[in-house]
Amino acid sequence: MGEFEVHRVRFFGLVPAGVRCLACHPRGSRLALARTDGAVEVYNFAANYFQEKVIPGHELRTVESLCWAAGDRLFGAGLSGDITEYDLSGLSAARGVDGGGGPIWSMVANSTGTQLAIGCEDGSVKIFQVVPGGIQFERNLDRRKGRVLCLSWHPSDTHIVAGSIDFFRVIDVTSGQTVQRIMVNHHVEKAKRECVVWAISLLSSGTVVSADSFGRVQFWDWEQGTLAESHTVSTSAALSLAVSEKEDSIIVGTSTGATYQLQLLPVTLGGQEKRWVRTKPFQFHSHDVRAVAHSPTALISGGLDAQLVIRPLMEKIQKKSYDAALRKFTFPHRRLVSCARKARLLLFQFSQYLELWRLGSTEETGKDGEVLPLCQMPEHLVQLKSKGPEHIYCSCVSPCGTWVGYSTASRFHLYRVHCDGDGVSLRKVPKVPKLLPPAYQLQFSADSDSLFVASARGSVHVFQLLEPGGCKHLHTLRPPSGVEGRCLPFLPRGSAQGGCVAEVSAVVPSVHCPLLQHHCTVPTYNCAVSALAIHPSTNNLVIAYSDQQLLEFSIPEKQYTSWSRAVQSRGLHRAWLERDSPITHITFNPKNPSHILLHDTYLLCVLDKSLPLPDDSTLLMNQSTLKQLPETARKRQLHAFKICKKFQPLLFMDLLDENCLVVVERPIMDFKTQLPLPVQQKKFGT
């Protein structure tokens, strides 16, 4: 594998924001997720649940509810009272439309996706028409006192059920009148606490399912106003529920972090009479499960502990494949860390600020596995707060450590870092040329004299950095005209000689490499790119796709390399293909051109192209067994994938020099301690 001196960094205090709501695309291919900080993410189920798009949040824009409407349009509504449409190709939020009823607690689209209903603080339910380019207010439904916390359309769009505190009501959409009002806890003697209906669903049979703060899931016949069944699933509140499309299964999320599945099962085998039965409990979360979704093959839950959990339903899955395993996502599928190799600085990106750290150093040497004592502790140099309410899209530090750039939704900022002795000063570079915001990625060239900014419509702007602190727009690289406007640029790492830039469109999955000398297009592949890098000496482009495929493309020859073809014909190892998280970063070892270093959240891999590829019968993670083998046997067992799982969860890895690595970890326990205390539960034996 090769020995490295590793800087094991654990001072990146990232606390991912909790999951607030989920929305499954009606066709089941995508999942929209909103976090408590207002960020919206889109996951693509087809591409191994890859986090395809991230729209950073905004201080004033909390998202309480998300829904897909009119095909692929995504709408969000929140306590600001606005309904916002998200531009998924431009990764930005369009200007909101005021709902007109105070804070919006919930929003749902009807079955055809032509109308949106919102439930507001003032107790009104309003209907908006989805029109091209925006939404239009249609009408108000019957308004009653009490905030509307949850809404659900009948599948035939004739009725809406609205849940409030202590009651829910059923509204006829055509007349706009409340046709039934049901108190959810009228039978509870002397109910002192109010009973909040946190989630509600109206089934096609006319059954209303409600989840309330008493931990009950109740089934009501709304026409008669009677309670059909009541399941107390938890001692604390049931916060969310989702019904499968066939209406035979329900998932309920509770504030203890447990989720429960309820299934409609026949009372006797083959009999007609069916009953809802609480079947499987799942305890994946430690905190409130605020959002659940039910895809045809999986139960999806998101909690305030920032985890997104996809629990496949084994009985719905025909063959054992990638989908048959439990998936948990806590960390973003992109880099939040950049590294100044020469200056040994790390730049950490948080939602509203950046932190610049200097790595510690040691003078000792030791054997494999030894922890070396530090002679100089890592040092927090500076914290750079972003101006305004917008959150940061991307950031970068130059390899020499003297330039720091970041971008928000509307502005791009460039700073000059002066390190003189102990003092560090930041100076904003004046007169940065106005660009079409936002910038999705920033990349400094290896010699730190130019900056590449990936921007909207696939264009890449090239700036020349001038001493002592200035910059000049050199030119703009544009993708071929056919794909313009539909692609997101994606900057490769490791581009060395000045202006080597690749960009990738995520919508049309092909890679364009508008180099200064070369310009070529990598053949189309039907999966999103998760990382790419250009080898500094050979100019080979290495691409990692979200379905875990690896390709190597020779830019000078404008074709796949022979190694890449060999990989394609042999196929990658099954264990490699079934990994959880996508490759987020690729880098190269300048000493050994056949080595490619890559990592995802759980492993660090040194890919040695000179060694044979493993087949399915051999062990993929064989480093520990290799260590025990004698020298001769070890030679025979060697294969190209040298995997290290020592550092978990791994957020960033880079090569500082030939034999020095830096890894950035964020232990789950570290960030769990920064979350608020979970609901107190008695645990046996404690």
Next chain:
Amino acid sequence: MVAPGALRVVRCGGSALRGARAVFSADSKYLLYVSGDFVKVYSVNTEETLRLMGGHADLVTGIQLNPHNHMQLYSCSLDGTIKLWDFMDGIPIKTFTVGTKLLALYTLASAEDSVFAVIPKKDTFQLVSVTLTKGAGQDLEGKELSVVLDGVGASMKHIAFGREGAYVVSVKDVDLQVYFFKRKLLNRFSLSTTKTKGGDNRFSCVVCHPKEDCIATGHADGKIRLWRNFHDKKEYTYSTLHWHHDIVMDLAFSIEGTRLLSGGVESVLVQWHNESSCQKDFLPRLGSPIEYISMSSDGDLCCTLHTDNRISIINSNLRFSRSIQGLIKSRDVKTGLVVDPRTKALVLNGEPGHLQFYSLQSDQQLFSLDIVQRQYIHQAGLKQSDLVKVAFSAQGTWLATVEESEEVTDPELQLKLWFYNEEIQSFELNTRINTPHDNHITDMCFRDMDELGDDSLILVTTGRDCVFKVWVMVEDTDPEGDVSWSCDFVGSYHNYQATNCCFSEDGSLLAVSFEETVTVWDSLTWDLKCTFCHPPGNIRNICFGRLTCSKYIIGATDYGFLCCWNLLTCALEWSAQLNVVVLQPDPLSEYIAAISWLSKESSLFVFKPNEPLPVYIQRNLCKDKILLAAFVPRDEPEITSSEKYPWLRKSQLFFLTDTQELMTLSTKSLEERLTPSSKQLAVEESLPVTPFSLLLGKHRHQQAQEDTDLGKLVVHNKQKQASPAVKELLHTPAHVLPSASFLCTIFINSLLISKEKKSAEEVADEVEMESEKAEDDSDEEDITAMEQEDTSHMELLGEMTCKLSKSQEKELRKIRKMDYSWISAL
């Protein structure tokens, strides 16, 4: 058949009640449970054991009511037979011989003439359906077996039949099999074997919902899973209930299936409502781990069988109702069998940390004395304190107990002395001595001297710390003048471990054995008087002779020798080679019982110390190893057996096997031991109540009485006497019979009424005697006749009898009480 007067080994308590789930009779008046080789019938109302149904030659492994006749019971046993009983009368109706070991029994209402049983097949077990052939006669073959399921578990808890017998479920390890009878479909479901997060998915028991298609399974990690949709191999689903922290021992659904009861080692019965994990009720502190749970058919009662041979009956509102407890089974009887001089009860380890007082006469626990006084926590690997030694003073006023923690190297010892308080009728703690010895206490005895009073009371303890200690009572200095105990003398001998101690009958001498040596000490001056030894081999038991033999001291070595030393001559009187396990002197006579264990059989030797030849030898006393024995003084000396067995006259010998079955030696036959009252009661209650039978029964009864009044008894009697001659005549094969002319006279004579030539007085005497005998005989005859009648009634009227409602029965009883003597006049 055992000849009258011969000694028989009789089980008198402690048999494992855990062979199978108990069964309630259809009217919930009786509880039927398995006790070793027997099935016992217990009246729920009177808390009395009504009937003991014996007949199986090995452990009974399953009992089930006959679904077609609720007065009948099927039982199966390891001896390979299935018996059909009329449990009200305790009569075996039929015996079906299957031929292989039967491990569990199930009956189904839908299966007309077959039952299901589990039989071994090589290393695994099979569920088979046994066709019960219809035929006359008692002993029938039941060899028509058809395999239903292969690879099932051996316990009856591992198989359950579903709603209306539509399917059968079997669990084993982590696999669940469901077989649908109609569709002939077998579904298998497996749980993962990995033990993640302390979970252990192995199944421990299974039951089926009575009304819905739902299977409840218990698991080794305390989870209960409720399976549904199990007809589909993919879409099956289950929910989980989890409260138990350790294995779920048994489950039971209520009659409507709305409640589920579960029990385990926590000794808590948990009631789950509506399969919801949030609604549950508990009945805690049931004393010991729950092994089986069963429900009565009306859902009113449920009963739990515990691992320590206790049965608790519990109301439907989860209130403890009553318990049946005989000899409580403890994990290890360390105290030995001790007799409480006050109550004559047998005293030994009971519940953990408790001392049980077991009444031999009533087969009931008198009371349980908490010695350790600490909460017992069921947890594997936890070191608990337990009671190891017990001694009573002669009058039973003082009780000494020793408890120690289970640690081997550094035991935490406590010696407690308890005084019997007449007012509260219980023992009160008087003195607690921490660490009386530095190592395990091996033996302990009081100096029992009735005549000398309290001052002479001395307690001696021997320990592995190579000393024996003498404890005496001292007056407390406080004004109340209480007494407490303190150490008076510490003796040792060559730094050997002290193993046994005992006082001579008059209390003047104390014998303490130190490994290989027996030392005799003067109890007044504590001088070492003399020593005996019989090398090689350590002394295992010692005792003094009594009464006429008080000059002898008996010792048994672990090298297989029994030695008798004369204290006057200080010489070995005799020795015998015998591997003595138990040496037990009778406190009331000079006899000493020694039980040996050699090549898997226990033998009993009774001897007097002054004679080297034993008085009584019984080889192969029982199959199990006998661990302990005790002579229990009789309330009044027994006369019947006194000639043959003088050593049984004043006391009765009881012994305890390693399976904790209490046995005794008895000259009485089995029938005699059953209390006739309860028998009669059962007969009364089991009469098929029809208007006709009541009428007829009353009439017959009256007629019989009239007959006796008329003095026709003599004739009856003669007939009875004659019948053997006729019987002999008819049963002897023709070719060995003498000529007809010779037989003719005998035959004719037998029919004649013989003329007596005795004096009138004598005749009257004899008649009286004979009439007594005749009455006995006829009584017996009557019973058997009635029983036979009953069974035939049962078979014919079985359906009808159960359909009679309570009000109807009342009506019938009213009719019965009316006077129908006028009918006879007609």
